[in-house]
Amino acid sequence: MGGVDVGGSSEKRPTNTDINMIPFIDLLMVTITFLLLTAVWVTNSRMEVNAQVPALEGCGESCPKENPATLHVHLDDDTFTLAWKEGAVLVSENKLPKQSIQVGKDGMTAIRYPGLADAIRSEWQRAGAHRDATDRKLDQAVLHTANGTPFSEVVAALDAINAARREMALADGSRIEVAAFSTTFAAR
Template identity: 25%
Template sequence: MAHIDDGGNSGREVSVDVNLVPFIDLMSVLVIFLLVTAVWSQVSMIQIGSSVYGKRTSSEVAKPEPKVYVPFRLDIKPDQFRVLIGRQLISIPKVRGEYNTRRLLKELKKIKELYPEKEDAIVSVSDQLPYKTLILGMDALLESGFPKISIATAEVQ
């Protein structure tokens, strides 16, 4: 324990004993922790290095096919769905005041047949439309095989 001795006199001499045991305990724990974590980071680097820099079994260099990015967007407007794939624009107007989801699914499945590797899509919704309209478009995209859906934060004209 820390002890302060004022000497019993009215003099100004003060002796203080500081207990260093807790400080030494803290430092020993920190040193051990740093040593252990340094060992584990080294082991993980060795594992990664052996898998990345392993020997090649084939003499041919495998070149991945270049992927062409095709923009794909579903715009939900107050009066229609608009599907933009590449430079092609498909308009699907409302039928009797309801969105034509059957035709939308048909068009989206055609797009999936043309671009089977495509998984991403962007959805934009007019600001005045309710949230359930966004969900309607997202459900159609998921059902058609486009699981990676992004939502445009600004309304597209």
């Protein structure tokens, strides 16, 4: 049996006090297995989201020469507002009612916004700049929410933005389907 002898004492009769290491090793192995499995599942369900930081003045050739159109999705209490903006200039705006459905699986329910997903798809078809399969860039979307917006509504809005898909050609000539938008958050 694996153990650690912690030595005797100064008494007349030495006592052998072994600490059993087998339960400790078992606990360590279970913990490592749990961490490895969790890391694998977390990376499989990843969504590309980034924080767009304005460029500094005098950044040279790396500065964008034009303001690309950005889709701003405002998540309000009872409406959605889809607004295309080029910098600070409002190009178009579309309001739609906030209608959700509950979907369930294995006793869990989630909110979905199918009307928002359809509206975002049609807006991207109408005004999206990066639609060619050889174009490696994605259009930008900004999700505006209040600080108190429930997490389930934010996830449902992100799923609706992610529903707009397009084809992208890879370097080896194959094609994959990717999200049409790179999403950024803005909380108010």
